[in-house]
Amino acid sequence: MSQLxxxxxxxxxxxxxVAALMAIxxxxxxxxxxxxxxxxxxxxxxxxxxxxxxVAMTEAAIGSGLTTFLLFFVLxxxxxxxxx
Amino acid sequence: MAYVVMATGFCLILIGLYGSLSNRNLMRxxxxxxxADTGVNLVIVAVxxxxxxxxxxxxxxxxxxxxxxxxxxxxxxxxxxxxxxxxVGVTALMLAYVYKLYEAKRTxxxxxFTELKW
Amino acid sequence: xxxxxxxxxxxxxxxxxxxxxTLSYQPDAELNQTARYYAERTASEVGSANIVTxxxxxxxxxxxxxxxxxLFLASSxxxxxxxxxxxxKLNPAKPLPASELLVTGSxxxxxxxxxxxxxxFVNGHLTPGGGFQGGSIxxxxxxxxxxxDPLKHFSHHxxxxxxxxxxxxxxxxxxxxxxLAGGFLDNRILPIGELGALFSAGAIPLxxxxxxxxxxxxxxxxxxxxxxxxxx
Amino acid sequence: MVxxxxxxxxxxxxAFFLGLxxxxxxxxxxxxxxxxxxxxxxxxxGWLWAFVANAAQPVEIFTAGAxxxxxINLRMGLAEAALTLLINLTGLLSxxxxxxxxxxxxxxxxxxxxxxxxALCGIILTRDIFNLFVFFELTAIATGGxxxxxxxxxxxxxxxxxxxxxxxxxVISVFLLLGILFAYHVTGTLNIDGMNGTQWALLNGGAxxxxxxxxxxxxxxxxxxxxxxxxxxxxxxxxxxSAIFSAxxxxxxxxxxxxxxxxxxxx
Numbered sequence: 001m002s003q004l005x006x007x008x009x010x011x012x013x014x015x016x017x018v019a020a021l022m023a024i025x026x027x028x029x030x031x032x033x034x035x036x037x038x039x040x041x042x043x044x045x046x047x048x049x050x051x052x053x054x055v056a057m058t059e060a061a062i063g064s065g066l067t068t069f070l071l072f073f074v075l076x077x078x079x080x081x082x083x084x
Numbered sequence: 085m086a087y088v089v090m091a092t093g094f095c096l097i098l099i100g101l102y103g104s105l106s107n108r109n110l111m112r113x114x115x116x117x118x119x120a121d122t123g124v125n126l127v128i129v130a131v132x133x134x135x136x137x138x139x140x141x142x143x144x145x146x147x148x149x150x151x152x153x154x155x156x157x158x159x160x161x162x163x164x165x166x167x168x169x170x171x172v173g174v175t176a177l178m179l180a181y182v183y184k185l186y187e188a189k190r191t192x193x194x195x196x197f198t199e200l201k202w
Numbered sequence: 203x204x205x206x207x208x209x210x211x212x213x214x215x216x217x218x219x220x221x222x223x224t225l226s227y228q229p230d231a232e233l234n235q236t237a238r239y240y241a242e243r244t245a246s247e248v249g250s251a252n253i254v255t256x257x258x259x260x261x262x263x264x265x266x267x268x269x270x271x272x273l274f275l276a277s278s279x280x281x282x283x284x285x286x287x288x289x290x291k292l293n294p295a296k297p298l299p300a301s302e303l304l305v306t307g308s309x310x311x312x313x314x315x316x317x318x319x320x321x322x323f324v325n326g327h328l329t330p331g332g333g334f335q336g337g338s339i340x341x342x343x344x345x346x347x348x349x350x351d352p353l354k355h356f357s358h359h360x361x362x363x364x365x366x367x368x369x370x371x372x373x374x375x376x377x378x379x380x381x382l383a384g385g386f387l388d389n390r391i392l393p394i395g396e397l398g399a400l401f402s403a404g405a406i407p408l409x410x411x412x413x414x415x416x417x418x419x420x421x422x423x424x425x426x427x428x429x430x431x432x433x434x
Numbered sequence: 435m436v437x438x439x440x441x442x443x444x445x446x447x448x449a450f451f452l453g454l455x456x457x458x459x460x461x462x463x464x465x466x467x468x469x470x471x472x473x474x475x476x477x478x479x480g481w482l483w484a485f486v487a488n489a490a491q492p493v494e495i496f497t498a499g500a501x502x503x504x505x506i507n508l509r510m511g512l513a514e515a516a517l518t519l520l521i522n523l524t525g526l527l528s529x530x531x532x533x534x535x536x537x538x539x540x541x542x543x544x545x546x547x548x549x550x551x552x553a554l555c556g557i558i559l560t561r562d563i564f565n566l567f568v569f570f571e572l573t574a575i576a577t578g579g580x581x582x583x584x585x586x587x588x589x590x591x592x593x594x595x596x597x598x599x600x601x602x603x604x605v606i607s608v609f610l611l612l613g614i615l616f617a618y619h620v621t622g623t624l625n626i627d628g629m630n631g632t633q634w635a636l637l638n639g640g641a642x643x644x645x646x647x648x649x650x651x652x653x654x655x656x657x658x659x660x661x662x663x664x665x666x667x668x669x670x671x672x673x674x675x676s677a678i679f680s681a682x683x684x685x686x687x688x689x690x691x692x693x694x695x696x697x698x699x700x701x
Contacts, residue, residue: 134233
C-alpha cells in the first residue's frame with residue numbers, strides 16, 4: 001500500500017472525526033447538517049481508497065446528497081424551533 | 085489500513101450515539117444518527133478489506149482465473165449497500181415525524197413532549 | 203446533569219467493547235469460504251462482471267427485495283403523515299419564485315442528470331453502481347425540477363403508479379425464477395451471455411433497472427410530499 | 435402444500451398493487467388486503483395441518499438457485515408453521531377490527547399493515563442473520579407507521595411515542611449490524627445453520643459479536659428499563675395495533691432469539 005494512500009486515508013479520517021464533533025457540537029443546526037454532509041463525503045472517498053467503489057457511489061449519492069438535502073428541506077419547514 | 089478505518093468508524097459511532105442521546109433538539113438527534121450510521125458503514129467496509137487487493141469487479145485487469153487471489157471480500161459491500169438505504173429510509177421517516185411533531189406542539193425540544201413516561 | 207453523566211458511563215462501556223473488538227480483529231489473509239465461492243462461481247453461474255451486483259441481486263436477492271420494501275414503506279408512511287395536513291389548508295402561501303439562474307440551469311442539467319441515473323442502473327452489472335445509486339441520481343434530477351419550479355404540481359398518482367408497476371414486475375420476475383430457473387429471484391430465466399456484454403448476466407440488468415426506477419420513484423415521492431408542506 | 439415463499443411474494447405483490455389503485459377505490463383496496471391476509475393465513479394453516487396430521491418433515495426453501503450458505507434459505511417446520519399462523523391471523527383479525535380507520539386513511543395504511551405482517555413472518559421463516567436484520571428493520575418502520583392509525587384527537591402522543599420508538603430501534607440496529615458483521619468475519623458465513631457447526635463463539639472476538647447480537651435482539655423485546663416508551667405506544671395507538679405490536683412482534687422476536695441461541699452453539 002503506497003505511502004500516499006495511507007496519508008490520504010489518515011487525513012480523511014481525522015477530518016471525519018473533527019466534522020463529526022462539529023456535527024453534534026455545532027453552534028447552529030445548519031452548521032451541524034453541513035458537518036454531517038462533510039462526514040458522508042469524506043467517508044465516500046475513504047470507501048474508494050478501501051477498494052469498494054459500489055459503496056462509495058451509494059454513500060456519495062444517498063448519504064451526502066439526499067440525506068443532507070432532506071435535513072435542510074425539513075429544517076426550512078421547522079425554522080421556528082431551531083434554537084430551543 | 086483496515087485498523088485506521090475501523091477505529092475511525094468506531095469513533096464516529098460513539099460520537100453519533102453521544103450526540104443523539106444527549107441533545108434535546110430533535111433535528112440534532114437525527115443529524116447525530118446520520119453520523120452514527122456513516123460510522124457503522126465505515127466499520128463494515130473496513131472488516132471486509134484485505135491490504136494489497138483490489139475491488140471485486142471482473143474485467144481486463146482482474147480476469148476470472150485469478151479473481152479469488154486478487155479481490156477483497158465482496159460480501160460486506162453487499163451488506164453495506166442495504167444498510168445505507170435502510171438508514172436513509174428511517175431518517176426520512178423520522179424527519180416526517182419531526183415535521184408533524186412541530187406542527188402539533190410548535191417546539192423541537194424533546195422535553196416538551198412530557199406527557200410520556202420517559 | 204445526571205442524565206448526561208449516565209450517558210457518558212454507558213458510552214464508556216460501549217467504547218470498551220469496541221476497543222476489544224478492534225484489538226482482537228485480524229484481517230484474514232485468504233478469502234473465507236463464502237467469498238471464495240462468490241469469487242470463483244459468479245462468472246460461470248451468474249455471469250455478472252460486478253460481483254457485488256451478483257450478490258446483491260441474485261445470491262441475496264431476498265435482502266434487496268426487503269430493501270426495496272423498506273423504501274416503499276418509508277415513502278408510503280411519509281405520504282400518510284404529510285397528506286393528512288395538506289388538504290386542511292387549501293391555499294398554500296405563494297413561495298418566492300426561483301431565480302433565473304436556477305431555472306435555466308436546471309432546464310439544462312435535469313436531462314443530463316436523468317441520463318446519468320439511467321446509465322448507472324442499466325450498467326449495474328458491468329461497472330460499479332446499480333439500482334440504488336442510479337435511483338438516487340434520478341431522484342436528485344427530480345429534486346432539481348422541484349427546486350426550479352416549487353409550484354409545479356407533481357402528480358403523486360403517476361409517481362406511485364410507476365413505483366407500484368416496477369415493484370410488481372420485480373416480484374413477477376422473482377416468482378418466474380421459481381418456475382423457469384433454480385429458485386425465487388434466480389437470474390437464469392434469461393440467457394447469461396458472455397461476461398462483460400451489455401445484455402449479459404441473465405435478468406440482472408432488468409432487475410436492477412426496475413429497482414432503479416422504483417428507488418427513484420420512491421425518493422421523488424418523499425421529496426414531492428415534503429415539498430408540498432407549508433412553512434410552519 | 436403451497437411453498438411458504440408465497441407468503442412473502444404475495445404480500446409484497448399485494449402491497450405494490452395497492453399503490454396502483456386510485457384514492458377513491460378504498461373498498462376494493464380493503465377487499466384486496468383481507469384477501470391477501472386470508473391467503474397468507476391459509477398457506478401457514480396448510481403447513482400446520484401437514485405437520486400435525488401427516489407428520490411431514492421440515493422443508494428448506496432455497497432462493498436464487500444456490501446452496502444455503504451462499505444464498506438465503508427459509509425453513510418451514512412445525513414451530514414456524516404455528517407461529518406464522520398466529521401472526522397472519524392476528525394481522526387478519528386486526529385488519530377487520532381496523533376497518534373504519536383503514537378506510538379513512540386509504541390504501542397506504544393497508545399496504546403498511548400487509549408488509550408489517552409479512553415482515554413478522556419473514557423473521558420467523560428466514561435462516562440467514564442479515565435477512566433477519568432486514569426483516570427487523572421492516573418491522574420497526576412498519577410499527578412506526580402503524581402507530582399513526584390512532585384516532586385524531588391525541589395525535590401528538592402517538593407521534594412522540596412513534597418518534598422515540600424509531601430512535602431506540604435505530605440504536606438497536608447499530609449494535610445488531612455490528613454483531614452480525616463480526617460474526618460473519620469469524621465464521622465466514624451468514625447462514626444460521628452454517629454458524630451452528632463450529633463452536634465459533636469462543637474463538638477470538640466471536641464472543642463479543644455474539645453478545646452484541648444477543649443484546650440487540652433482547653432489547654427488541656422491550657424488557658424492563660426500556661418499557662417507558664413501549665407503554666406509551668400501547669396507550670396512544672389503536673387497540674388493534676397494540677394487539678399486533680404486543681402479541682405478534684414479541685412472538686416473532688422470541689423465535690428470532692431462539693434462532694440466535696442456535697447460532698451461539700447451544701444446540
